[in-house]
Amino acid sequence: xxxxxxxxxxxxxxxxxxxxxxxxxxxxxxxxxxxxxxxxxxxxxxxxxxxxxxxxxxxxxxxxxxxxxxxxxxxxxxxxxxxxxxxxxxxxxxxxxxxxxxxxxxxxxxxxxxxxxxxxxxxxxxxxxxxxxxxxxxxxxxxxxxxxxxxxxxxxxxxxxxxxxxxxxxxxxxxxxxxxxxxxxxxxxxxxxxxxxxxxxxxxxxxxxxxxxxxxxxxxxxxxxxxxxxxxxxxxxxxxxxxxxxxxxxxxxxxxxxxxxxxxxxxxxxxxxxxxxxxxxxxxxxxxxxxxxxxxxxxxxxxxxxxxxxxxxxxxxxxxxxxxxxxxxxxxxx
Amino acid sequence: xxxxxxxxxxxxxxxxxxxxxxxxxxxxxxxxxxxxxxxxxxxxxxxxxxxxxxxxxxxxxxxxxxxxxxxxxxxxxxxxxxxxxxxxxxxxxxxxxxxxxxxxxxxxxxxxxxxxxxxxxxxxxxxxxxxxxxxxxxxxxxxxxxxxxxxxxxxxxxxxxxxxxxxxxxxxxxxxxxxxxxxxxxxxxxxxxxxxxxxxxxxxxxxxxxxxxxxxxxxxxxxxxxxxxxxxxxxxxxxxxxxxxxxxxxxxxxxxxxxxxxxxxxxxxxxxxxxxxxxxxxxxxxxxxxxxxxxxxxxxxxxxxxxxxxxxxxxxxxxxxxxxxxxxxxxxxxxxxxxxxxxxxxxxxxxxxxxxxxxxxxxxxxxxxxxxxxxxxxxxxxxxxxxxxxxxxxxxxxxxxxxxxxxxxxxxxxxxxxxxxxxxxxxxxxxxxxxxxxxxxxxxxxxxxxxxxxxxxxxxxxxxxx
Numbered sequence: 001x002x003x004x005x006x007x008x009x010x011x012x013x014x015x016x017x018x019x020x021x022x023x024x025x026x027x028x029x030x031x032x033x034x035x036x037x038x039x040x041x042x043x044x045x046x047x048x049x050x051x052x053x054x055x056x057x058x059x060x061x062x063x064x065x066x067x068x069x070x071x072x073x074x075x076x077x078x079x080x081x082x083x084x085x086x087x088x089x090x091x092x093x094x095x096x097x098x099x100x101x102x103x104x105x106x107x108x109x110x111x112x113x114x115x116x117x118x119x120x121x122x123x124x125x126x127x128x129x130x131x132x133x134x135x136x137x138x139x140x141x142x143x144x145x146x147x148x149x150x151x152x153x154x155x156x157x158x159x160x161x162x163x164x165x166x167x168x169x170x171x172x173x174x175x176x177x178x179x180x181x182x183x184x185x186x187x188x189x190x191x192x193x194x195x196x197x198x199x200x201x202x203x204x205x206x207x208x209x210x211x212x213x214x215x216x217x218x219x220x221x222x223x224x225x226x227x228x229x230x231x232x233x234x235x236x237x238x239x240x241x242x243x244x245x246x247x248x249x250x251x252x253x254x255x256x257x258x259x260x261x262x263x264x265x266x267x268x269x270x271x272x273x274x275x276x277x278x279x280x281x282x283x284x285x286x287x288x289x290x291x292x293x294x295x296x297x298x299x300x301x302x303x304x305x306x307x308x309x310x311x312x313x314x315x316x317x318x319x320x321x322x323x324x325x326x327x328x329x330x331x332x333x334x
Numbered sequence: 335x336x337x338x339x340x341x342x343x344x345x346x347x348x349x350x351x352x353x354x355x356x357x358x359x360x361x362x363x364x365x366x367x368x369x370x371x372x373x374x375x376x377x378x379x380x381x382x383x384x385x386x387x388x389x390x391x392x393x394x395x396x397x398x399x400x401x402x403x404x405x406x407x408x409x410x411x412x413x414x415x416x417x418x419x420x421x422x423x424x425x426x427x428x429x430x431x432x433x434x435x436x437x438x439x440x441x442x443x444x445x446x447x448x449x450x451x452x453x454x455x456x457x458x459x460x461x462x463x464x465x466x467x468x469x470x471x472x473x474x475x476x477x478x479x480x481x482x483x484x485x486x487x488x489x490x491x492x493x494x495x496x497x498x499x500x501x502x503x504x505x506x507x508x509x510x511x512x513x514x515x516x517x518x519x520x521x522x523x524x525x526x527x528x529x530x531x532x533x534x535x536x537x538x539x540x541x542x543x544x545x546x547x548x549x550x551x552x553x554x555x556x557x558x559x560x561x562x563x564x565x566x567x568x569x570x571x572x573x574x575x576x577x578x579x580x581x582x583x584x585x586x587x588x589x590x591x592x593x594x595x596x597x598x599x600x601x602x603x604x605x606x607x608x609x610x611x612x613x614x615x616x617x618x619x620x621x622x623x624x625x626x627x628x629x630x631x632x633x634x635x636x637x638x639x640x641x642x643x644x645x646x647x648x649x650x651x652x653x654x655x656x657x658x659x660x661x662x663x664x665x666x667x668x669x670x671x672x673x674x675x676x677x678x679x680x681x682x683x684x685x686x687x688x689x690x691x692x693x694x695x696x697x698x699x700x701x702x703x704x705x706x707x708x709x710x711x712x713x714x715x716x717x718x719x720x721x722x723x724x725x726x727x728x729x730x731x732x733x734x735x736x737x738x739x740x741x742x743x744x745x746x747x748x749x750x751x752x753x754x755x756x757x758x759x760x761x762x763x764x765x766x767x768x769x770x771x772x773x774x775x776x777x778x779x780x781x782x783x784x785x786x787x788x789x790x791x792x793x794x795x796x797x798x799x800x
Contacts, residue, residue, distance in 0.1 A: 066431060066435045091410060146417065
């Protein structure tokens, strides 16, 4: 009898993806907002607020990608070719963004150019990730063990709308991070940006929650059939309460609560998607168990992961702790 | 002409990995060099070691950052372009790939920060320890990625269930027949590549009379390492070749440019391969030498490509020429290193402008040899992705059209042609500034990897207080 590791890997991968979405989400959001901030001092502060942590956040993408490849290779082999161009856009945008971040410090003459690359890279990477998510929920054309659609199946209304929605979602996370990390005028600006993003995000959540069950009868069944509706109705109710609390927190000029509220909104959306699609990893076609690699493969990687992951998490937590407090502009920099 | 998604996917893979491999070719050796310098500083307390280490650490930071950025691209290639390969082989090779990523991540998260920013903030022993751990991490990453690559060349320890590879014995999978040879040959190549860069930079500094003492130290250290490693590498290369003869004879026939089986076999020095006609045109051959080199006897037989069906032969051109480039560079390297040691024994090393110039010119040789060796082994593996079992043509994602891949390849080409020259220009700028006295280091020097130095000082102080 072999131990079933699929639930454990599902949890690990779910946590890795959620971690990535929240943490790289806020620094991609800050990257996008950076393009809207005026004034060198304010811009430097914005940049410094993510300087120590952004590359660590980004490496979680490798983690998520490799985790999916190792634990659920069939899903990797079907999903990734289906989003060939969004993945290409995302990777190149992240490369540009990373290089721009490094070089803008060392090349003051070309700083404006690198600034554009940083902001544009953040925007394109975010949009591409939203399109990947949208395509995932939309489902894939599958023949046997392979993706059977075309490389442009993602070019449909639903994925593109999710792409736009994620821009506001990450902008909300980024603006709330700036509220936490800045003071004065810049903080007021971030608060307004967070308010606008929040309205757009709530519209998107509501829209998707109506759209998805209309398109996918199975998902409608799952949510609205008795007794599921009784168990699951807290999900939208809690989401609505969090949205209200988030609005209040912004209005009352709280500093930490908006960021936590934004994470909670992402968590509820994540839970909502998980409920809709469970137990599918290639939506509407293959379950987690059908797409899983052999028990031996999962066990082999698990040994190292359980050893290394806590160390990585502790180090990450420690570095956030060290950089706690308000970010400063150029004065605190050199 | 129609666009072939298989060929274009191969070109795309070659493009992204050829650039990526240049960075580990440099950083693996450099991490170990920095660890040695930090160790010497820890033991002797001489400022010179500290200066040289700091100089190379700044360069290491840039190349490591570029390695991470170009590395993020790599795992996704398996899904975007090679989904059938992924579906077939993931149960066996994906944990090895993941371990490579985990180790690189682990090392970056834990010790790179201390190495880059903790110079004056942690005790010398702790800084030395961080340097050793970074070097160890780069070697572990090499271990896992080369285990993966070697398994594709000489697969074992698996069974095939419903057309997919299932793991049976992990030890056999990791320690497959070509792995020990490939690991040693590659790591030695990385060390040699780095040593030639260090020697070239030392020569450049010396000719401009910048930090002359440090430059002489760099050159001495590089020459001492190279006089051991270059001959060793020739021996390892020979052993690796014998291993290829045993497990991948078709690849070896392509390397030798041998279409017809011969006993005794000559060594083909040069020629124009003609795959369609199955002959080597304008071949320059030395009788019996092929048998001597490969079978270590005067009349050993070497199989020619015609022993295999046409659809199981690799193309001859790329492995044949790339192998000759690699071996040619090895010979040039040996000459340079021997000349350097002779000049040094006669006490004329530092005054020989021609030799210093030569060292400068030789600085990129290792990179060219690494790329040539990689072309030899990877093109020689064709037409298989998993040697003898899974064809390259059956590995590509079925949904891709030629035009899809042509577009993505064009994007990768454009972005890499912006990113890599910019990065190399930055590293050249760091070289131009030369090693500096610690007190002359401006705070700006400490802003690497986008991290402002002041928070890092805070971080390091926090560590000290714990």
